[in-house]
Amino acid sequence: MVSLLARLTLPGQQEPGAGRPWQPAVLAAVAALAVSVLGLLGLGLAVVVVQTLDPAGGLPVGGAARLAGQLWLLAQGGGLTVASGPLVLAPLLLTLAIAWGLSSAGRGVVRACDVSGVRGVAAVLGPLAAAHTVMAVLLALAVDDAGARVDLLRCTLGAAVLAVVAAGWGTAREFGLLDHVLDRLPPPVRPLLRAVLAGFLAAVACGLAVVAVALAADARGYAALSGSLGGSGAGVVGLLALGVLLLPNAAAAAIGLAAGPGFAVGSGTLVSVHGVTLGAVPALPLLAALPDTQAVPLVALVAQVVPALAGLVAGVTLGRRFDQGGADGGSVVAGLWGVLAGALLGVACGLLAWIGGGALGDGALAEVGAPAVSTGLAFAAQAGIAAAVGAAVSRWRARG
Structure with missing residues (x-):
């Protein structure tokens, strides 16, 4: 009887680590979308503020948003083709900011869902990287125009690699996988x-x-x-x-x-x-x-x-x-x-x-x-x- 009562839970309670199996994946995808949306909003707002300093009016809001999206893609290893030729140069400070956001998102999901095991980490990393890559592809299609053609392949591969590396680092560090691997290697x-x-x-x-x-x-x-x-x-x-x-x-x-x-x-x-x-x-x-x-x-x-x-x-x-x-x-x-x-x-x-x-x-x-x-x-x-x-x-x- 005691063992039976110990296994019973109150309504709404769950056993430790017994969360819904789909919860980490959904939360990881939402976190990836949040990183892209918040980052693009901040970058777009900065571009709009800069344009307001132009006495001639500067770019319209749509043009400023397109410029922010192009910078976002370039920072992830994407490429543009302008009148002078291919433009492939990642502003690395923005790249570091995106990587930090993805890493923090991965760590936050692992901590919130109490993920355990390598499969659990993969269940977080996969949806997070996939959602970030899909967001980059949609953004590339949205900012593509005749004056600056987007290299869709570079944008897709760059976003995927950055998401896997940054989010993989964050999830592995939060889960303790990195320390586990280092403990198995030689002490130096x-x-x-x-x-x-x-x-x-x-x-x-x-x-x-x-x-x-x-x-x-x-x-x-x-x-x-x-x-x-x-x-x-x-x-x-x-x-x-x-x-x-x-x-x-x-x-x-x-x-x-x-x-x-x-x-x-x-x-x-x-x-x-x-x-x-x-x-x-x-x-x-x-x-x-x-x-x-x-x-x-x-x-x-x-x-x-x-x-x-x-x-x-x-x-x-x-x-x-x-x-x-x-x-x-x-x-x-x-x-x-x-x-x-x-x-x-x-x-x-x-x-x-x-x-x-x-x-x-x-x-x-x-x-x-x-x-x-x-x-x-x-x-x-x-x-x-x-x-x-x-x-x-x-x-x-x-x-x-």
């Missing part, structure tokens, strides 16, 4: 990943610092480019906002410059420590950071320390955390893991260069950004040496 893997993350953040921060110094050195050129818009407040604010969205892309280009291969803004402009070639570039105030002469700027020479500095950050982080999770070994072992940390850091920087590059048309502007493969290889070679030294010394000091 966890501090290794932390070290790579620390070095990557240091590299991005240094890249942003290089961009800031280059812009400050040519503040007059930035003002001239902004003033060339004829005093249009909408144009000035809009290009400023676009420059902010492209700051991570500029940091990726600066990392390519620091690694050695440099970066290109079309076929006519190449900036590296080996030389500078200048050509016609779009009238974007952010590009005022480019050199004004054929001489290699001083900031480019100073930036050569960035791979070593990022490698040192990764190596020191690895050496200090090397004994976490039961990892053991002396300075030599830590130094060898430091070489691997530098190699993975190069892979991460090469991936950033690949994602941050693109095209601003065909012909002279068909290639924009740093070369991904050469940037990754050069960065890995330099960061690996510094990370090995940093890890060995840090481990030696930690052991006394």
